[in-house]
Amino acid sequence: MSDYGSDDELFDDVNADDLLLAGSKRENSSDDDSVQHPNKRAKQSSTHGQYDDIARSILKRDFGYDDFRHEQASAIRAILQGENVLVVFPTGAGKSLCYQIPGVAFEELDAAGLTTRHSKTASIGAGITIVVSPLIALMKDQVDVLQRRGISAACLDSTKTYEEQRSINASMQEGRLRILYCAPERLNNEGFVESIKFVPGGIRLVAVDEAHCISEWGHSFRPDYLKVARFVDEIKAERVICLTATATPRVADDVRRAFNIKESNMFRTSPYRPNLQLHAEVIKTSEEKFPRLLKFLEKHDGPTLVYVTVQKQAEDLANHLSKLGHSTAAFHAGLPIERKIQTQDAFMAGDVRIVVATIAFGMGIDKADIRNILHYDVSSTIEEYSQQVGRAGRDGKPSFCMLFLCRDDFWLRESFVRGDLPSRQSLQKLLEEIFINQTKAKLPDGGEVIKLSQLVLGKDHDIRPNPLGIILATIELRFGLIRAITPEYSAYQYEAGDGYNARVKTDESSEAKAIVGHAKRARRWFTIDVNVAAKDAGLLRGDIVRKLNQFNDKGVIRLKASGVANRYKILKKLPETRKQVAEITDKLHAEMEAREKDAMKRFQAVCDLLTDSQCFARTLTRYFGMELPDGKSKCGHCTYCMTGKPVMLPPKPHRAVNMAGIREVLAACDVRDDPRFLARVAFGIKSPRVTQLKLDKKDVFGSLEDQDFESLLREFTKECESVGFDPDEKFS
Incomplete structure (x- = not known):
């Protein structure tokens, strides 16, 4: 969610003339500790023990836990030492503690003389931890929990009133606020960026949640996340922790490079959860889904998340279930903020048993007793699937995860992928607009x-x-x-x-x-x-x-x-001719085509996971570069392990190209300069131009959704070429 234009800026009235920039960037220590003097190693070991003692004290006092799990203690120790860290823990494994405990601990470390501060403003306050997090619901939930535990935390988002903003700002200025949550889009707010530089005590830590969004090869790459690394440098944060549940080895390498995190400071644990029963069931047609869902709900009691793909589907399905007496609510990104908060609170309190949701729901939800996850539609990626099933059974009790695998869903997944790649000519004109037609302005530097x-x-x-x-x-x-x-x-x-x-x-x-x-x-x-x-x-x-x-x-x-x-x-001289722009267009379009193919492969990987002749849990764990614990080759309770047979998905039907349907699309739309645009109309994919021409209101929109997209594209390309369109146009 963007914070632009929301009137919820946070500004600091500390006089910039009286303060120097808070905090200082710390360099990571050498990977080779073996060359240290024995006395130095002994002193370091003693200091490590003091870090651990303070961290465990806070863990018990403020969070009510007796000991750390997984690699939490090691990650926290590295942060307290001033190093940058990457944490890859599965959903529900306690990633948030890895920055929440340091956020509380810095003041105690300063008092104990365990930190060397370079900031000239260190004596003014203990500084602050900034958490960059993608969803308002996630931030609200975590802040509520922290405040109930007596920890000074707040989040800046578009739901805050003017008075709430001023209160948050006062807490920062007076050195009372320890942890501040904000969306990555807020880092674009020039007032926020300028004033955060002067927070008393400096920025002790920046925590980057859902850090896989930084990598363009991650399953949910978000360009705004690219700015986080620059933000860290601009505000001279002392250290950084990146956190994700879904990083393949390739994505983890991208994140480490972005934030200068050494390999030994990457802490990861297996995504395998022995209490989760992973199942898949083939549904022949979409009409058969709802009766199967009702049967599932009759057999599986307890809090349940039902994941769907589109917003209208979430509302329709929730309404149907409610009419049949099920305690159900819908959740998706298009709902008003107030309703989303009400739904989340009701589910957390147990007042609503079932939430039918898009992917917008669930990130950071700290509900331990979710018993069931049902994917009404097939997931778009293994990462998405892993995140969502990981929300079940955080209390360690057996939990059931079912996915409906239906050929009818494949069109919808493909439409999402195909809608993102622009035609080459659209890209060329865009780049000409940026490089050639834009007016340049001078900067102060x-x-x-x-x-x-x-x-x-x-x-x-x-x-x-x-x-x-x-x-x-x-x-x-x-x-x-x-x-x-x-x-x-x-x-x-x-x-x-x-x-x-x-x-x-x-x-x-x-x-x-x-x-x-x-x-x-x-x-x-x-x-x-x-x-x-x-x-x-x-x-x-x-x-x-x-x-x-x-x-x-x-x-x-x-x-x-x-x-x-x-x-x-x-940064460099921009292209000045259409030919120069075309050279970049060719390279960029090729990369975008590769990304489209990669997205199709990601979706196919989900199908392969569920139809392979081996344990679901093992395939899932191997995807993230790990193995099942103790050398196990199977979990013993997924669909494959229980039946000994792979799930059989009906073969994809091969249909002849519907030339009559193609002629109907051409008759309804006079566009002949963009074959991909015509293919989108036929396949039912919206775009700005489709909406502008109101083609989504015509009968031909989506009339060929059962066809092969590449076949449609070939036929429309032939038609456009017949009237003079040249897909390989060269520029002099």
Whole structure:
């Protein structure tokens, strides 16, 4: 969820002139400890024991546990020593303790003299731990638990009121807040980034939850996560911990490189959970699913999560179950925040037995007695499947995980994959827009920057938001032409509060004078062009923004920022001709085609796991580069182990190309410059251009969803070529 335009900025009114940047980046120690002097090793061993004692004391006192599990103790010790760490634990294995305990421990370590602080502001406070987490529901749940345990924690999200924001900010300024949760999108908030640099005591730790999102080869790559590493450097965080439940060896290597984590500081445990019974059942047609679901629910009591693919499906299925007397609620990303919170709270309290949900539900849910996970549709990746079944049976008691495997579902999964790859010509025009047609602006350091509206770019070039973000990230990562820098709000408005005239208009600072001099008042709200104000006053834009934030936090104005402009600093000379752009287009499109094929393989891997002639649990564990414990070759209670036979999925039907259907699509749509666009219409895949032309409202939309997508693409390419379309157009 994006925090842009949500009016929930967090700003700090500590005077930047009185503080130097808090915290300092620590380098990881050498991998080779064997060359140390014996006395040094003995002293280090003693210090390790002190770290462990403090950590265990907090574990017992604040969290109520007697001892650590898995590799928790080793990971926490490394963090307390000031090193960067990667934790790969299965869902429910206690990853959050690996940053929550250090977040509490830093103050005690300082008091015991066990830390060497380089920050000039260390004496002001114990500093803060920032947790970058992807979901509001996850942050809310963990903060509620921490607060009940007496730990000062808060989360910044779009549900917070103005007064709640000010309260959180005051806690930070006064050194009372120990752990702050925020979404990765918040790191784009220039006010937040600027003011967090001046938190008293510095940033002791940044915890990156769901760290697999950093890797473009992870199952849920999110471009905003790429900015976390830069954020860590900008705020000079002392150390970093990355956490995930679903990192293949390739993804783990990507994360380690991004945050300079040495291999010996990667702590991982097997995803195998002996109390989980993994099962799959073939359903011939989608119509047979609901009766099977009812039969499953009759046999399996207890809290249950039913995972579906699309939002409407979640609501429809929940309504059907409720009408039949089942205690059921729906959960998906499209619901109002209040309803999502109510559903989560009701499920946690046991007031709702069944939640029918999309993948939006479950991350970070700390409910130990979930007895059943049912996948109404096949999962898109093994990582997704592993995460979701891992939410069952955290109390160690037997829990049942069933997946319905139905050929009818395969179209939907393929449509998600096929919808992300733009046509080559769409990509070419997009890159021309970025490299050739954008106006460049000067930066204070003498560099140049371009400003982009991703919303406008996606609409103009028929590219969905997620692949567009990945395209921009790939330009940055693969070609080194541009680098994303902090976006800026194009419009700042504020409403005068109590004491405005006395405190703002009498402020003699250059920043305050620039604000008063450039603010234009309408009825209630003042509007200020921050760029113009900074230029006229000979100040930096950040100076004006920081001063506005300070006034906001003191309550003398109520600040509102809107209109996000994504900014990219130009690192190298950009392409200037269509031919130069085409060379990048070819490489980038080839990479995106490879990513599409990889996504199709990921989905096929789920089917292979469930239809292979071996234990489900063993195949799942091997996917993540590990084996079952104690040399076991099978779990003994999955579908394969219990039947001795693989699950048999009916073969994919081979249908002749429906040429009549193709002619109907061509008759309803006069587009002939993009064969992939036509194939999407026939297959039922929405895109910005499909919506703009209202083709999703016509009967031909999705009329050929039972056809092979590649066959449709070939036929539509022939038709477009017959009227002059050239898919291999070269530019001079």
